Amino acid sequence: xxxxxxxxxxxxxxxxxxxxxxxxxxxxxxxxxxxxxxxxxxxxxxxxxxxxxxxxxxxxxxxxxxxxxxxxxxxxxxxxxxxxxxxxxxxxxxxxxxxxxxxxxxxxxxxxxxxxxxxxxxxxxxxxxxxxxxxxxxxxxxxxxxxxxxxxxxxxxxxxxxxxxxxxxxxxxxxxxxxxxxxxxxxxxxxxxxxxxxxxxxxxxxxxxxxxxxxxxxxxxxxxxxxxxxxxxxxxxxxxxxxxxxxxxxxxxxxxxxxxxxxxxxxxxxxxxxxxxxxxxxxxxxxxxxxxxxxxxxxxxxxxxxxxxxxxxxxxxxxxxxxxxxxxxxxxxxxxxxxxxxxxxxxxxxxxxxxxxxxxxxxxxxxxxxxxxxxxxxxxxxxxxxxxxxxxxxxxxxxxxxxxxxxxxxxxxxxxxxxxxxxxxxxxxxxxxxxxxxxxxxxxxxxxxxxxxxxxxxxxxxxxxxxxxxxxxxxxxx
Numbered sequence: 001x002x003x004x005x006x007x008x009x010x011x012x013x014x015x016x017x018x019x020x021x022x023x024x025x026x027x028x029x030x031x032x033x034x035x036x037x038x039x040x041x042x043x044x045x046x047x048x049x050x051x052x053x054x055x056x057x058x059x060x061x062x063x064x065x066x067x068x069x070x071x072x073x074x075x076x077x078x079x080x081x082x083x084x085x086x087x088x089x090x091x092x093x094x095x096x097x098x099x100x101x102x103x104x105x106x107x108x109x110x111x112x113x114x115x116x117x118x119x120x121x122x123x124x125x126x127x128x129x130x131x132x133x134x135x136x137x138x139x140x141x142x143x144x145x146x147x148x149x150x151x152x153x154x155x156x157x158x159x160x161x162x163x164x165x166x167x168x169x170x171x172x173x174x175x176x177x178x179x180x181x182x183x184x185x186x187x188x189x190x191x192x193x194x195x196x197x198x199x200x201x202x203x204x205x206x207x208x209x210x211x212x213x214x215x216x217x218x219x220x221x222x223x224x225x226x227x228x229x230x231x232x233x234x235x236x237x238x239x240x241x242x243x244x245x246x247x248x249x250x251x252x253x254x255x256x257x258x259x260x261x262x263x264x265x266x267x268x269x270x271x272x273x274x275x276x277x278x279x280x281x282x283x284x285x286x287x288x289x290x291x292x293x294x295x296x297x298x299x300x301x302x303x304x305x306x307x308x309x310x311x312x313x314x315x316x317x318x319x320x321x322x323x324x325x326x327x328x329x330x331x332x333x334x335x336x337x338x339x340x341x342x343x344x345x346x347x348x349x350x351x352x353x354x355x356x357x358x359x360x361x362x363x364x365x366x367x368x369x370x371x372x373x374x375x376x377x378x379x380x381x382x383x384x385x386x387x388x389x390x391x392x393x394x395x396x397x398x399x400x401x402x403x404x405x406x407x408x409x410x411x412x413x414x415x416x417x418x419x420x421x422x423x424x425x426x427x428x429x430x431x432x433x434x435x436x437x438x439x440x441x442x443x444x445x446x447x448x449x450x451x452x453x454x455x456x457x458x459x460x461x462x463x464x465x466x467x468x469x470x471x472x473x474x475x476x477x478x
Contacts, residue, residue, distance in 0.1 A: 006047065006067045006090075014063040020052035020096065033093070034085055036074075037138070039320040040395065041082030045072070050093040051114075054168070054176060054202045057092060061200065062174045064090040065455060072458040073200050076116050076140020080325045081425050083196075084143075086458050092200060094142070102127055107208040108165060113201050115141045117151075120206075121307050130211035130306060131163045135248075137311045138319075142201055147419035147460070148193045148374045150382065152309060153211065155246040155362030156277035161192035161374055162367055163207045169199040172455035180205075190446045193374025195419050195460040197443070198450045209277075212306035216276040216283025218247065218290045219300040219312075221260075224268030226294045227251055227342045231357070233293045234272065235333045238380075243362040245286055247274035251345035252354035264297050268346060275309060317388070321352075324387040324399050326406050327421035328413040329379035333357070337412040341383070344405040349397040350389035355405065358382040373443060375416055375435045383409055384421045419460045428461055 006014070015022050023033045024047060033048045046069065049060040064071045070089030077084040077095065085091050094114035100123040101110045109124055109131065118137035124130050132153040134144050141160075144151075149160020157163065166180035167188070177199070179188040190198055222230050234249060241247075251270040260267075272290050276283025280303050291301055317323075330337065345355040361380050369377045376382065385405045387398035402423070416435040425431070433440050440462070447454070447464040454463055 006063065006069065010063065010067055011047075014049070014059060017059040018049065018056055020056045021050040023048040023050060034091070035320075036077040036082055036084050037317075037319050038080055038082050038323045040322045040324065041085065043082065043085045043087045045086055045091045046088050048091040048093055050096060052096060054170065057094070057170045057200055057202055058174050058176065060090060060092045061170055061172065061455075064092070065172065065174070070458065071455060073196060073456070075114050075142035076138065076144075078116075078136075078139045079143050079420065079422075080323050081422055081460075083425070083459050089458075094200070094202070097202065100124070102129065102208070104129065109206045109208055111141050111204045111206060113142045113203060117141060117144070117310060121310050124208055125212055125305075125307055127208075128210060128212055129208035131206040131208050132157050132160050133310065134160075135310070136313050136317055137307075138314055138317075141204060143196070144420055145204060146191060146194070146196050146201065148376065150358060150360075150418065150420070152246055152275040153209070153277050154364055155241075155243045155359065157209050158363040158367060159193075159374060160206075161372060162363070164188075164192060165205040165207055167191055167201045167205070168203040169201050171199045172451040172453065186446060187450060189371075190373045190443055192372035193419070194443050194446070194462070197447055197456055197459060197462045199456065211277060214280055214303050215306045215309060216280045216287060216303055217301060217309055218272060218274035218287040220291045220293075221254065221269050221271045221297040221299070222294055223297055224251065224270060224342075224346065227270045227345070228338050230270055230272075230293045231333060231338045231341065232335075234290070234357075237289055238359050238361075241359075242278075242286060244276050244278040244283065245274060245359075246277070246362070247272060247290065247359045249273075249357040250354045251341065251356070252348055253351035254354070255351050259300070260298060266351065267297070269297060270345075316352075322389050322392070322395065322398070324402050324423060325384060325421045326402050326423040327382060327384045327418040328406060328409055329360075329376050329416050329418070330357075330381040330383050330409075330412050331414065332380055332412070334412065337409070340408055340412075344385070344401075344408070347401070348387070349394065349401050350387060352388040352390075353398065353401070354386050354388075356384045356386060358384065370439075373436070373439060375437070375439065376418060379416075382418055383413070384418070385409075422460055425460060429463065432460060432462055 117133035
């Protein structure tokens with residue numbers, strides 16, 4: 001479908017009210033503009049509206065609604081599902097809205113909807129402040145926050161969405177709203193963990209905390225034949241760790257010519273990565289036990305700038321590689337769960353793939369489960385299964401490995417998932433109902449109020465009651 005679907009008159013109307021750039025399929029920059037981080041995603045929108053401000057977002061929303069075009073919203077373009085781009089529709093692209101304004105006195109930051117966590121960290125660390133972000137700096141603020149936001153500071157300061165004070169939003173009817181505890185509070189509840197279902201967030205206001213400039217970190221690699229023993233010791237460590245400690249475990253081949261001796265590059269390994277959100281000396285002592293679980297292959301733990309920690313995984317997830325990630329909240333690390341994690345890490349078809357265990361609890365669990373839409377506060381751990389590979393001919397084996405692993409690991413879970421690791425959103429309604437449980441109907445009520453036609457459906461979708469428009473293309477494999 002070409003941009004003529006919208007009609008010349010309507011297209012000129014959009015361009016006449018637009019300060020940014022409207023990109024058509026025959027423009028030279030179209031292919032670059034439609035590309036997203038996940039190389040498996042190859043979609044062809046009818047138009048891409050690259051916005052320069054909130055007025056542009058309103059114009060693009062109105063044009064899509066008036067011409068009945070499917071809509072995708074692009075922030076960082078980093079979600080594994082590829083929901084930032086759609087076929088035969090209008091992509092509302094916020095990637096140029098990257099301003100971050102810090103108020104060090106009130107310890108807040110106003111962050112535009114296209115910013116990445118690298119943009120946020122650069123500005124906030126100038127004042128020795130931070131808000132919980134992700135663990136890859138190229139990740140977009142908007143998608144991560146609306147889905148919850150699990151990062152290096154989570155056990156001390158909670159999720160990204162827990163640190164929101166307010167959001168600015170454009171609704172499906174082109175209206176501008178502010179949502180906070182005091183304004184449109186029900187909407188604010190749903191935006192904190194309910195995904196991008198209720199509108200386009202053009203700006204976030206975050207609470208900031210004293211972090212850095214240096215932090216104590218842990219990054220230690222162990223041999224895979226010690227994985228079960230390491231996970232048992234890790235489980236014991238987590239049970240008594242202070243909230244300042246947030247850690248995760250990776251299990252797989254983890255090949256890296258720059259980090260390991262030749263004999264160890266392609267050896268199966270596990271890695272424990274952690275951060276201490278507090279005084280460096282206290283953190284070095286608190287993390288020491290994780291470095292002595294058994295004899296390590298290599299230990300890169302130490303003190304580093306917080307911004308460096310935030311970037312340390314960036315090179316492992318380059319643009320254009322092929323990705324398929326899914327997740328489950330685990331009810332614990334039982335002996336049986338540990339055995340199955342070790343098995344699935346060992347049979348991964350790609351050397352770049354990992355089975356990961358994220359420590360939760362701490363500040364995440366201290367917030368009442370009904371205070372926001374986020375659905376994972378009950379869980380002590382998150383399991384994420386990351387298939388990462390390079391060649392299209394290996395798509396089937398890698399996707400199958402993830403799905404088989406998740407099917408097996410459901411025996412240790414209530415079936416709920418982290419919205420930012422959703423696969424390709426297959427079985428979308430079932431996934432969302434299972435994840436949110438009784439809360440799902442409250443989210444449907446919000447959808448009925450703010451998006452009754454399911455205009456924003458190319459996402460981890462919650463369909464309004466009575467709607468037959470249940471997905472905008474995101475709930476199918478690319």
